[in-house]
Amino acid sequence: MAAMAAILLMAYLVRGITGFGSGLISVPLLALFLPLQFVVPLILLLDFTASILIGGLHFKRVQWDEIGILIPFGIVGVVLGTSLLVKLPTEPMLLALAAFILVFAVRSMLNLHGDKPASRGWAIPASLTGGTVGALFGTGGPPYVMYLTHRIRDKSDLRATFSALFFTEGLTRIVSFLVAGLLMTAKVWTAYLTALPLVLGALYMGGRVHVGQAQMARLVGVLLLASSVSLLFKALHA
Known part of the structure; x- marks a missing residue:
């Protein structure tokens, strides 16, 4: 219970700061000692609640034209x-x-982010991958994040759009x-109700923290790398 609380606190503190990343951090760490069939539904409920709170506070900043093209293919990915x-x-x-987490750990630690605008055509593979990985692992944010960060430049608009997309x-x-x-x-529902106050507090604290984007990317990268190696060890010795 203590380990679970610490993981959720850390994950949703990051979510409060950046608008995304809670599933990417919490799912691989919780999967070290809990079954995925329990972890993924739990994080889904917590992330859904977080999306309502964060997205609702910045509703007017959501770029709905960007979300509209992602939804249909994302639904196909979710079913798969x-x-x-x-x-x-x-x-x-x-x-x-x-393996999936390792890719994004290296990307975050090296701060590999291109500056060129992305074509609308990339919305299809981004949403298919995001929907599939999101339903399978509860960590479908990165494909969406990579696409939208190359489409929306304003940080406040981007953060609100993330939450609205993750809500949908x-x-x-x-x-x-x-x-x-x-x-x-x-x-699942008992764990959700028990964890909810902690998650809400972490989101509130994260929303009041100001951290440099490069520093946050490297911190998240270190966490992801550690969780990836641990998951690999667990899978090979299961």
């Missing part, structure tokens, strides 16, 4: 990812998650998880 989460065994999923995609995942039975357990 939910099916894989239900059917695949644990070890291959942990290996895939470790989260609602789709909730419906998909309900159909698949992943949200029909008392343990």
Whole structure:
């Protein structure tokens, strides 16, 4: 319980600062000692709540024209990812998650971010990948983040758009998880209600913290690298 609380506090502090990243940090760390079929639905509910709070506070800044093109293909990805989460065994999923997290750990630590605007055509692979990985691992933010950061330059608009997108995609995942039975357990809802006050406090504190973008990227990168290596070790020795 203490480890779970510390992980959630850290993950949603980052979410409060940047507008994203909670699932990317919390899921691989929680998966070290909890099953993915429990962790992913729990983080989905917490992220959905966070998206309502953060997105609602900056509703007028949301770039709806950018979100509109992402939603249809994201829904297709969510359906595919939910099916894989239900059917695949644990070890291959942990290996895939470790590899996925490692890519973004290196990217964050080296601060590899291009400056060229992205074409609208990249919305299709970004949303398909984001929806699939989001449903499968609860960490579908990076493909969306990479696409939108090359489309929206204003940080406040970008942060609000992230939350609105994650709200919409989260609602789709909730419906998909309900159909698949992943949200029909008392343990998930009990953990959600227990963790909610901690998460709300972390979001509030994160919203009042001002950290340089490069510093935050490197910090997140270190956390992701550690979680990736740990997940790889767990998968190989399961």
